[in-house]
Amino acid sequence: MGAEQIRRWESGALAHAVSDPFGQGPLPWLRGSENYFDDTGQVVPWYADLARSTGGGTRTADDVHRQIKGFVSPGAAAPGEAIDFHITVDPPQQFSVDVYRIGHYGGDGAAKITTSPRLSGIVQPPPLAADRTVSCHHWWMSWRLQIPSYWSVGAYVAVLTTADGYRSHIPFTVRHDHPADLLLLLPDITWQAYNLYPEDGRTGASLYHAWDERGRLLGEEDAAVTISFDRPYAGAGLPLHVGHAYDFIRWAERYGYDLAYADARDLHAGRIDPSRYRGLVFPGHDEYWTRPMRRAAERARDGGTSLVFLSANTMYWQVGLAPSASGEPDRLLTCRKRRGPGKSALWREVDRPEQQLLGIQYAGRVPEPSPLVVRNAEHWLWDATGAADGDEIEGLVAGEADRYFPRTSLPEHDNRILLAHSPYQDSEGATRHQETSLYQAPSGALVFASGTFAWSPALDRPGHVDARIQQATANLLDRICKRD
Template identity: 65%
Template structure:
């Protein structure tokens, strides 16, 4: 089916843009008016969701890109796209990039580390020599599962021993400066080497892949949310993939849909000198994280998809005295399985059947007898760890209404009971469910109780929770998608939320 000229057709990214209500957030190497272009007119900025409530409106006429400014590679032509191959990346180690270029031409890789860096938001770490690009084979498709594990290795980035662990982005740019794309990767802290940082940041790479619709071409791509039919129409969850692969680029600009929330927290935390270690959700699944070495584990953004090993590791951390901080909402909602890729690399396929019935014995089938892949239906509601759980989507951003402001978390914010923080309840929201068992605790406080309306116009409310386990560990759940953007995203920062978050982390580092 021929697409409308000059229009990016409906996509999974746009359909679920409400879950990142403020877009991706500022990325310092993307400050030119780059566009995701499906034709020659009507370009759409790649980080804007056109139909999500609360989004800024599109301009009446798309700005022209600067002369010579690279445009974002699309998933139709795939001018330049890539991903990082499997493996834990450590200082002194390496990361292999697999890149396709169409038509074949030279390209360069610039590597950035996300951080505050005097307000720049990232630091340029290194650049590759000119690399001869080649067009890789078409993605392999089995059912709805798309994988590029058969692509040739293109370039190996050696990580110097002096590089700090952190969130990194490889920026791919064709030598003719016409197209650009991105590959996120994480440099981890070597376990057992030297004193451990007090705070461990866990990046939600499992959830990032659940939303990844690559290739977003109206034909092949599929995520756990969407796929296309033969006419190029977008299908919903009932016909989406039940298995997706880590071995493929991210759709669109090559960055995950929710990556901005993690970057917001990183920039703010590094600005104020918090000592961070870095890992990913798949590291947590694989048992590569030692929570006992840290005062707290921080989950900075949307972290919806959890395997059983992930949950057991978090529970063991809490019960062992390591605090948990969840800075988003709708956490630990779907129960998933991670299985090896066809190449044998472990944990490269993400399996989740959602509410569908599939053949028993398949990785996506989940625990026997469960009505769906929800943790709730497996008999373990997420409130049993978080203290609150997912309640629904927020139609339009509304204020967070503070409560129990005598609590030390609100100290110095100036907030009193009933005071409001504008637009802080957005995207999705959590609340306390009275009929669901709470985790064992020695103290517990609800720090916000905020009314909002869901997409059907029904009155709902959001809550922010903090409890203390018998081990002494605290568990904080923000209960909204807008908490991290309030820390360091221009146009959305709020000094009261910054202060409350600092109070929380300072308390955990001192007493957690």
């Protein structure tokens, strides 16, 4: 960044954009300047025109003026339980909350499930900050959402809108413990790791960034060690990598897969019984894992439940969760990275490399999207895709990439195969390789790792859809779900 001055509330977005070429993805209730195109070049009517439906435009709230910002506690709940909203509104005025569920919905991408009554907004106290840990746990509750028994499980987004037209978002999850073919795990721990709230040029901090007294963005060595879930997400209120999960959800629900939903913190807390599912699906960027999360995933695999990792750089950092000051569990996230006393927080540097679960592991960033090069095209994963050995799937190696590390031990397996071997140039201009992995554990469980950020967007992101990746993913999930 150097000394160049930028608008403070955009700092975090600019800093993180390099690691996710897909951003947040299209969301059906937004109205934006970016056009999305289908495979025939036609503009996809993705955005709802709020100006037409409400009689006035909407504007995105920011972290400097805090026109409307909020967070929920807990982040996931079951029908019959409640989710508490903590919201600040400046200047004080009425606001409403529209609740959407992410899904296919005939191509709309989400459906509005309910709208709150008109609520009275107040200016909540400024965030508290200590040693770069920013928390809003002292905010009053603004609204309690009692989740009706008839609501479907899923990924939900609350859209907050003030009377004068400012808007922000809060994601949350509705879960249950009923059996299903597939359990989708939303990476809320990784989402929070990237959260720079408030992006105000002064106070905000993530596990990646903080600011100095001149409003310049600082790097990892000056970032937070502990961050709180008791705060809004920066900017528009949606996590930086949320689009990856939503792409998978839209596609999977369109094709009728039997899905249950939970968060990474549910996996951590032991609320998940893997034996209820044929497979656990990790659909998005899922970089930060606790020890209990890893133990739960390993137990799932060893008990015959398959694992599907549809991104890259999975399970890279080892983290801890602790209760908030008020005693609420799993509201503080700590990762020392390579700072302070104790061992490194990299799994591979504490003798637990990711490859021992995934079959491959993180290799590095991909500055420019590159083709995924098909390997072992006779394998059933590539059935009916039309793919042949050496075929290139344009732009599918992007963001970050994994590969097989020959000097790192592999998990115990009955068979194992690499299904892509793709050259790309790193930021220094050196040639590196991405790989896609599949192995079968002795329990019979399949473990698939795509090794690239671009896999989920290829399922249902306008402009990124690839029919070969859709078919390959269906081949994998159908086999896991024992579909004919």
